[in-house]
Amino acid sequence: MNQEKLIQSFLGYFGGSSEKIRIFTSPGRVNLIGEHTDYNGGFVFPAALTLATTIIARPRKDNKIRLIANDLEVMVEADLEDLSQYKSLRWGNYQLGVADELKKAGFNIIGCDLMYDDKVPLGSGLSSSAAIEIATAIALVSLGDEAYGKTKEIDMVQMALISQKAEHNYVGVMCGIMDQFASAMGKKDHAIFLDCKDLSFELVPVKLDGYSLVIGNTNKKRSLGEGKYNERRAQCEEGLSILKKEFPEAEFLRDISVSDYEGHKSMLTDDIIRKRVEHVVYENQRVIDSVTALKKGNLEVFGELMNESHNSLRDLYEVTGIELDTLVDEARKIQGVLGARMTGAGFGGCTVNLVANKSIDEFIEKVGKAYKEKIGYEASFYISDIGDGGREVEVVV
Numbered sequence: 001m002n003q004e005k006l007i008q009s010f011l012g013y014f015g016g017s018s019e020k021i022r023i024f025t026s027p028g029r030v031n032l033i034g035e036h037t038d039y040n041g042g043f044v045f046p047a048a049l050t051l052a053t054t055i056i057a058r059p060r061k062d063n064k065i066r067l068i069a070n071d072l073e074v075m076v077e078a079d080l081e082d083l084s085q086y087k088s089l090r091w092g093n094y095q096l097g098v099a100d101e102l103k104k105a106g107f108n109i110i111g112c113d114l115m116y117d118d119k120v121p122l123g124s125g126l127s128s129s130a131a132i133e134i135a136t137a138i139a140l141v142s143l144g145d146e147a148y149g150k151t152k153e154i155d156m157v158q159m160a161l162i163s164q165k166a167e168h169n170y171v172g173v174m175c176g177i178m179d180q181f182a183s184a185m186g187k188k189d190h191a192i193f194l195d196c197k198d199l200s201f202e203l204v205p206v207k208l209d210g211y212s213l214v215i216g217n218t219n220k221k222r223s224l225g226e227g228k229y230n231e232r233r234a235q236c237e238e239g240l241s242i243l244k245k246e247f248p249e250a251e252f253l254r255d256i257s258v259s260d261y262e263g264h265k266s267m268l269t270d271d272i273i274r275k276r277v278e279h280v281v282y283e284n285q286r287v288i289d290s291v292t293a294l295k296k297g298n299l300e301v302f303g304e305l306m307n308e309s310h311n312s313l314r315d316l317y318e319v320t321g322i323e324l325d326t327l328v329d330e331a332r333k334i335q336g337v338l339g340a341r342m343t344g345a346g347f348g349g350c351t352v353n354l355v356a357n358k359s360i361d362e363f364i365e366k367v368g369k370a371y372k373e374k375i376g377y378e379a380s381f382y383i384s385d386i387g388d389g390g391r392e393v394e395v396v397v
Helices: 003-014 093-104 128-147 156-171 178-185 228-243 258-267 271-295 299-315 322-331 357-375
Strands: 022-031 046-059 064-069 076-079 112-118 190-195 201-205 211-217 337-343 350-356 380-383 391-393
Touching: 003 046, 003 064, 003 112, 022 128, 022 178, 022 350, 046 128, 046 178, 064 093, 076 093, 093 128, 093 156, 112 128, 128 156, 128 178, 128 391, 156 178, 178 190, 190 271, 201 271, 211 357, 228 258, 228 271, 258 271, 271 299, 299 337, 299 350, 322 337, 322 350, 322 357, 350 357, 357 380
Parallel strands: 064 112
Antiparallel strands: 022 046, 022 391, 046 112, 046 190, 064 076, 190 201, 211 350, 211 380, 337 350
16 A cells, blocks of 8 residues: 555545545455355355555545545545435445444544545455445544544444445345455454354464465456345245244244255245255355364365355356356366355356465466456456455554
């Protein structure tokens, strides 16, 4: 992060001086395993990336919030007294949704200028939206607390929950909690074993001796608001309602074990509903098994579970598509790849691959070439370390 360059860019947009400028950042995330389980009250295993959204922030003396991204150069101005009128914005609605939910939760939100420097690829499945939401929440609460003379430490779990509400109520995407939680609570060199039912979690060290996590971006943009995400969620809820006749105490699909499902799957007479439920039930178990494998340092078993996860997302949950499947299929041809799977909601976005360090160059070259030949345009590849969650960054003058 080049602070001086970012601050000068901020001053170019908003004018004034660098006095009272503060810097906040929050990362995207990669989900190592556990896809489409979070909104079913299940288990997920994400890790924060070093790819992040950074905000240069400065308070204003009026009741306006002004937003700009240094790669879009479209200024958004909003009135804090009537935030409900900005829901249809193409850019800025995630940020203003967070401001709206923070106000509803009783936080003192003040006018401010915010410039966004986004290094998480938009629409990639690495949760650029959560990075934006968490960074915005930290910035707005911090500026408001300073203006009102408060010094209380920010509750980061609360920031994750408020950001999730913003996505539900303002943007209209009924997302689970995983993305916001990982962006808020990530820790360097650790993944988060998160129980989405009660938000209990464990930080699990990720030791990839001789291997790296390589992310492959299909560069196919996707939008969760197109309806497929909400459709899958509704299908899972329908499956749960059927199984509750036999398991009345089940609150979520995560409360249905593999043995429960196998003994009663005949209740699910709709083939699509059955497939959706089967994915979620087995995916939850794969998360538990993956945590056990990584604690033991068994990367081979973890890689096998990654492969099983993708196959289930492809065949049962049906959220992959030719782009993601091509990246995964080609990855599995490379010697030194232990596992490959889509990560994120699907319908485009990214894959995560467990690749031997000695094979990374070959992986990028051969997978990239095969992908372009089949799909017609290039994929992008990132080798990102596991980093820390959302936080304020000290301004170095």
